[in-house]
Each structure stands twice: as C-alpha cells, then as structure tokens.
Amino acid sequence: MGAAVALEYDAELMLRVKEGDGASFAVLLDKYRGPVIHFLYRMVQNRSIAEELAQEVFLRVYRSRATYEPAAKFTTWLFRIATHLALNWLRDGRHEKGQEQLDANAGPLPMREVADRRPTIEHALLYQAKLEEVRQAVAALPDKQRAAVLMHKYEEMEYSQIARVLNCSESAVKSLLFRAYETLRGRLAHMA
Amino acid sequence: MTCPIETRENAELLLDYCARKLDAETTRLLERHMQGCPACREFRAGQKLLWDALDAWEAMPVSGDFNRRLYRRIEEESRAGWRQRLMAWASWRPALPVAAAACLVLAGSFILRNPAVVPDVSPEAVVTEVEQVERTLDDLEMLRQLNLVARVEDSSRTM
Numbered sequence: 001m002g003a004a005v006a007l008e009y010d011a012e013l014m015l016r017v018k019e020g021d022g023a024s025f026a027v028l029l030d031k032y033r034g035p036v037i038h039f040l041y042r043m044v045q046n047r048s049i050a051e052e053l054a055q056e057v058f059l060r061v062y063r064s065r066a067t068y069e070p071a072a073k074f075t076t077w078l079f080r081i082a083t084h085l086a087l088n089w090l091r092d093g094r095h096e097k098g099q100e101q102l103d104a105n106a107g108p109l110p111m112r113e114v115a116d117r118r119p120t121i122e123h124a125l126l127y128q129a130k131l132e133e134v135r136q137a138v139a140a141l142p143d144k145q146r147a148a149v150l151m152h153k154y155e156e157m158e159y160s161q162i163a164r165v166l167n168c169s170e171s172a173v174k175s176l177l178f179r180a181y182e183t184l185r186g187r188l189a190h191m192a
Numbered sequence: 193m194t195c196p197i198e199t200r201e202n203a204e205l206l207l208d209y210c211a212r213k214l215d216a217e218t219t220r221l222l223e224r225h226m227q228g229c230p231a232c233r234e235f236r237a238g239q240k241l242l243w244d245a246l247d248a249w250e251a252m253p254v255s256g257d258f259n260r261r262l263y264r265r266i267e268e269e270s271r272a273g274w275r276q277r278l279m280a281w282a283s284w285r286p287a288l289p290v291a292a293a294a295c296l297v298l299a300g301s302f303i304l305r306n307p308a309v310v311p312d313v314s315p316e317a318v319v320t321e322v323e324q325v326e327r328t329l330d331d332l333e334m335l336r337q338l339n340l341v342a343r344v345e346d347s348s349r350t351m
Contacts, residue, residue: 026259033258038251047252055262062266127248134245152211153246159204174204181207185238188245 010074017065029058035155036082042150043086045139053089057082072164079155080165083147090143130191137187145180152177197231206232210239
C-alpha cells in the first residue's frame with residue numbers, strides 16, 4: 001500500500017518535472033540520491049566513480065523529462081538507468097580496474113557513529129577485515145548476479161522490478177539470485 | 193508442504209523467508225516444514241549468516257556538494273544546448289544561398305511551364321492591356337469608316 005502510494009507520488013513528481021517544475025526534481029533527487037549512489041558504490045566499489053555515475057543517472061533523468069511516461073514504477077526506471085551505466089562501466093573499465101585496488105579513491109572507510117562503538121582496536125580491525133571479505137565476495141560475482149543481489153538485499157526491490165531493470169524474466173531473476181546467494185554463502189561460510 | 197530446496201521454483205520461499213518478506217501463513221507452514229527438514233534448516237542458517245554479513249556493509253556517506261555539482265552540470269548542459277542549436281543553425285548557413293537559388297529556379301520553371309496559372313498583374317502589364325484595347329477600338333473604328341466609304345462608293349456606282 002505504502003509502496004503503491006510512493007509509486008504514484010514519484011511518478012506524479014516526475015510528471016511535474018516534465019511540465020517544468022524544478023522543485024519536484026529536487027524532491028526526487030533528495031529522495032533517491034542516497035539509494036542510487038549506494039547501489040552504484042556497491043556495484044563498482046569506488047566512491048568517486050559511483051558519484052560520477054550517479055550524476056550521470058540524474059542528468060539522464062532530467063534530460064528524459066520531456067519524454068517521460070509513467071509506464072513502470074519510477075524506481076524501476078531509475079535503477080534501470082543506474083544498472084545500465086554501472087554494467088557499461090564495468091564492461092568498459094574492467095581492464096583498468098584490474099590495476100587499481102577496490103575503492104582506491106575512497107579515503108577512510110565510512111563508519112557510522114552507531115557502528116563505531118566497538119570497544120577495542122582489535123574489534124575495529126576484525127570488522128574491517130570482515131567487511132573487506134564481504135566486499136570482495138560481492139565483487140567477485142558476475143555483474144548481473146551482483147546487480148540482482150544488491151537490488152534484492154539493499155533496495156528491497158521485488159522480483160518483477162528487478163526483472164524489468166535487468167530486462168529478463170522473473171524466473172531468471174530468481175535463478176540469478178539463488179545462484180548468487182549460494183556462491184556468497186560458500187565464500188563467506190568461514191565467517192560463522 | 194513440498195521442500196523448497198528440492199523444487200527449484202519454490203526456492204524463493206526460503207530467500208523471502210530469510211528476508212522476512214513472507215506472509216504469516218506461509219511463514220508458519222515453512223517453519224513447520226523446516227522442523228523436519230535438515231537441508232532447509234541448513235539453508236536458513238547459512239542465509240542468515242550471509243544476511244548479517246551483508247548488513248555489515250553499510251552505505252557510504254554522500255558528498256556534500258553532490259547536488260551543487262549536478263545542478264551546475266544541468267545548467268552547463270542547457271547553455272551548451274543553446275550553443276549547439278545555434279551552431280547547428282550556423283552550420284546550415286552556407287547552404288542557404290544554394291537553397292534560395294534552387295527555389296528561384298524551381299519557381300521560374302513552374303511559371304514558364306504554366307503561364308496561365310500565374311496571371312501577370314504587374315502595372316506594365318495593365319498599361320499594355322489598356323493600350324491593346326484602345327488600339328483594337330481604333331482598328332474597329334477604322335474598319336467601320338472604311339465600310340462606310342465602301343458603301344458610299346457602291347451607292348454612287350449604282351446611281
């Protein structure tokens with residue numbers, strides 16, 4: 001119910017953007033800037049690239065305002081653009097990416113205040129090591145499987161939405177997810 | 193309940209269960225099944241560990257100037273858009289005289305082929321027309337007088 005209301009509201013906002021309402025674009029940007037950047041960051045695992053791609057996503061949304069039709073959920077359309085850009089970047093930049101470390105430009109790793117209450121430096125180091133393993137395991141997944149896992153786990157998108165984003169059937173998405181989680185469980189089993 | 197592990201099409205039930213997306217009734221049925229199914233219990237345990245591990249990967253903070261950079265790009269793009277439209281127009285400029293000449297040639301050939309379609313309404317043409325009418329009237333008058341002379345000559349011959 002809430003999602004349906006949100007869908008209608010987002011589509012309505014986008015239709016207002018189409019009519020030239022810049023304030024509605026600002027609302028959409030504030031609402032989806034975080035999810036899009038986080039998704040892209042987890043896809044490409046480089047903060048500056050993720051932000052650059054996110055800029056391109058919102059530029060494309062703005063450019064497409066005149067032709068926008070609310071045929072699908074706004075988030076489906078948005079993540080379709082984001083996934084398309086991320087997959088293209090991964091395909092085109094894979095040879096270069098091999099030469100640089102994951103998140104090379106990231107600076108200090110992000111830690112929230114709540115998560116930072118670990119009492120000792122050993123715990124913090126353990127946490128970082130665990131996080132690094134998770135990141136490596138996700139990065140090692142095939143691109144489509146990774147995109148499906150990130151949309152399913154972090155964005156809590158439905159199978160039908162993921163299917164539309166990845167341009168495949170719902171059963172293909174379920175199969176992708178099942179295989180991806182199977183692989184991740186195997187790689188991260190020792191963390192138990 | 194059929195074991196979700198054994199029937200691939202139901203495997204999403206386990207994923208949804210671990211993601212807490214199942215409704216209460218299906219959750220109850222699945223939990224009852226899991227009590228007697230070691231494979232499903234193992235899957236649940238592994239998936240829960242994985243879920244917790246993925247939860248540890250928190251979202252990164254977004255740059256404070258993200259919006260400002262985006263709006264600057266939008267503005268630059270809209271300015272560049274105007275420039276591009278102007279450039280596109282300017283790039284057609286050398287072709288304009290050629291297009292104009294082609295139009296003239298086409299119009300000329302049309303007029304030559306269909307002179308009746310396009311009436312000549314220039315002032316000179318009007319003057320010429322009046323002169324022609326006057327000349328015709330003069331000619332008629334001359335003919336009338338000649339006829340009169342001829343008739344007089346005929347009558348004098350008969351007398």
